[in-house]
Amino acid sequence: MLRVKDLNIRYGGIHAVKGISFDVPQGEIITMVGANGAGKSSTLRAICGLVKPDRGSVITFMDRDLTSLDTAEIVRQGITMVPEGRRVxxxxxxxxxxxxxxxxxxxxxxxxxxxxxxxxxxxxxxxxxxxxxxxxxxxxxxxxxxxxxxxxRPKLLMMDEPSLGLAPLLVKEIFEIIKDIHRQGVTILLIEQNARMALQIAHYGYVLETGSIVLEGTGEELAGSEMVKKAYLGE
Structure with missing residues (x-):
């Protein structure tokens, strides 16, 4: 459904995203976890046209190239983002x-x-x-x-830190809603610092560190990874 290949994003002299590649298959929940500054939000912003990636970066959705489209047209194609900080x-x-x-x-x-x-x-x-x-x-x-x-009515719903700043009971409620939305046929790309909750519901996940993908696997595989446990699950 969504394919990102060799995505590079720079802000002036800062190389924020360093040639990452990943897929979001139709009907799945895909998550990206990582600390602040890892490049997660920049990746979402590039997909929806708010940030222009370097030349050579490839972003396709339903086999259509998104890199030449503006944000309004990308929304019309069926991609919507829930931004960090809510922005109501x-x-x-x-x-x-x-x-x-x-x-x-x-x-x-x-x-x-x-x-x-x-x-x-x-x-x-x-x-x-x-x-x-x-x-x-x-x-x-x-x-x-x-x-x-x-x-x-998005085909792909991208969510940037939906649990940020919420009380634990509300976090649990938001993740139940994410699962409910997915059950109704919406594909989801989820960016989260709350790795434990994200990996519980994800079919597949990627770990980002300083702009690079350092680990990937099913949600279950990543939750069982010693590196993920130490860095993101507090174990």
Missing amino acids: FPDLTVRENLILGAYFRKDDKEVEKDIEWVYELFPRLRERKEQLAGTLSGGEQQMLAVGRALMS
């Missing part, structure tokens, strides 16, 4: 944020059905649908960010 529109209501997620869609009746679907996934958003997003708790804003991304 604070002065708009919950419902208005969800409607903005469907900005490119013209099927108003289906949009309303999808809003109801999001409310079923996140009942708290239904309770707060007329509340300004900036007044929601951190966990509720994360739910809204995920719901807004789903409103574009």
Whole structure:
């Protein structure tokens, strides 16, 4: 579904991502784990056109080259990202944020059905649908960010640190929602510092360190790796 080959990203003199290659097969949950500064977020930003990679980098989705497309066109192709830090529109209501997620869609009746679907996934958003997003708790804003991304009906949902800053009970809830979204047919690329939770739900994973992939394998294989246990699982 998504294929990234020899991806290089530079910010001035900083070589942030160093020739990484990976695949995201349709219907799977793929995770990337690693510390801050490993290049995880830069990779997602390059996939959705927010950062231009070096020449020679190849990013294809459903066999179409993405490197020449702008972000709006990439969204139309079926890729949506839940950004780190949630980035909801604070002065708009919950419902208005969800409607903005469907900005490119013209099927108003289906949009309303999808809003109801999001409310079923996140009942708290239904309770707060007329509340300004900036007044929601951190966990509720994360739910809204995920719901807004789903409103574009993505084929591939990319999530950048969805558990960051959340209380443990909410972290567990967010990961249950990720599994529920996947069961409904959405392919997921998950970026996480919470390696334990990410590897529990991932079909396959990659470990990034300073811009390079240093280890890859199934979620179970990585969770059992001595290197991963010491570096990311606190064992």
